[in-house]
Amino acid sequence: MIHFLKDLFNEHEFSIVEPEFLEGQSGFMAVNLNPSRLGFFLVLFKNEDVDFVELNELINQYFMNLKRLPVGYDKRMDKNFTLIICLKRAAFTYNETLNRSIFEVEEDPYHFRKLVLPYAEVEVQEFNELYRAEGITRGLYNLLNDKDKFYDFKKHSAESTAYHLTTRLFIKLPFLHYQGKEEELENLGSLINSRLKQINLNSLRDSALNFIKTNENVSLEEEITLINMWLEELDNE
Template sequence: MIKILKNIMVSNGLVVVDVDVDSEISDFYLYRGSSSQREEYFLVLELTDTSNETLRKFLDEKAQEIFEDIQKSGKVEIFFEKNCTMLICINSEKLDPELVLALEEDPYNFKKNVIIYSDSELAELDNYLVSRPMEAFTGDMINDVLNANDGRDFLAFKYQRGRNVLYDLVIRVVLKLPFLVYKPREQKLENLSEKIDEAISDDNYEIFNHMLKAEWTDENVLDHVESIWGDKI
């Protein structure tokens, strides 16, 4: 999963910062905006031990240690302290949701976003990327996934039934990364007048026009019905 996130970062104009951190976590990468107008950092890491105990220890101790080591590295700008998001990838479906929520709501140091994924979701995403002539995890690719199947995948995600694992993972990632923008597909509006004309038979078309032209009130409903339908009622 961290490989996918690295792809997303590079594809969206962020550059890697070469920084060493004295931590047990070896698989981590620091990115920053490539221009002065984009003063933000993203620290991407993966926890290989997916137990609740490890996550709790990370929340209580490791996050603080990493924050201090990066601050003292001399490789980051002053805005790092106020504008850095930690993206934590965890391959697990059995974590305590309350613990994940506590990690994301922890107000100290980094803003923390947890991306939980399963092996089946990651395999589906890998297959999707391999099957298409693209190397970058782009906004267009994201919108293709989220707009597919005429919105039925969103309803399945919302109501937790018959779900598309590819859609689930992509929308989870989009919700955690502020620079990814979902663009709903514009729906082509149908011409209702044409649809009505097509649905009404020739025999009933004259009656339909009379109904539209009549000025209906509570007092004249019966008169209009008799004049329009005559002996057909």
């Protein structure tokens, strides 16, 4: 997962930095100084059995370390910094305690924005095997626009698939924006006319419209009687 995310950040013009204060912890920093895409991310990788009390203490420590960076600190970090905790899970079974801990981390208003990205190793493997060859970003967009994968996702929302990972990435990473594929829609009028012709009702429509145009004063009862006569003739054909 760490190589997956490093490559994804690189594709979006982020520079990857591995600060010394991580001290062997699995993680990295991603920095984009382009004013139109400004962003600073600290990405950590933890297992689902992590002690969240210790993790919160570590987050506070990292905040102080960031402020004291001798090289690399940028005052724009104060309003543009995001912590992403990639939480490796064996399976996406319901876990109320874990969900509450994730909620508390993400809702904590202090220091900087915090996001938790749950994932399963099989999701990353599936994506790498089927979609990574075209580039991670392109693969994510193509997968998200795959209608068959979407319907499978709706039917099996608790499964661990590349599509599930993709949806979480789009929810958590602010530089990913959904881009739907444009599809040429059929002309509805032409579609209706074609279908009426197939079931031998095209002439009925034309006759009814012509009757109404040439008999403006005809009563509704007479219109219904005439239409019923045409329907009976169709049934007898």
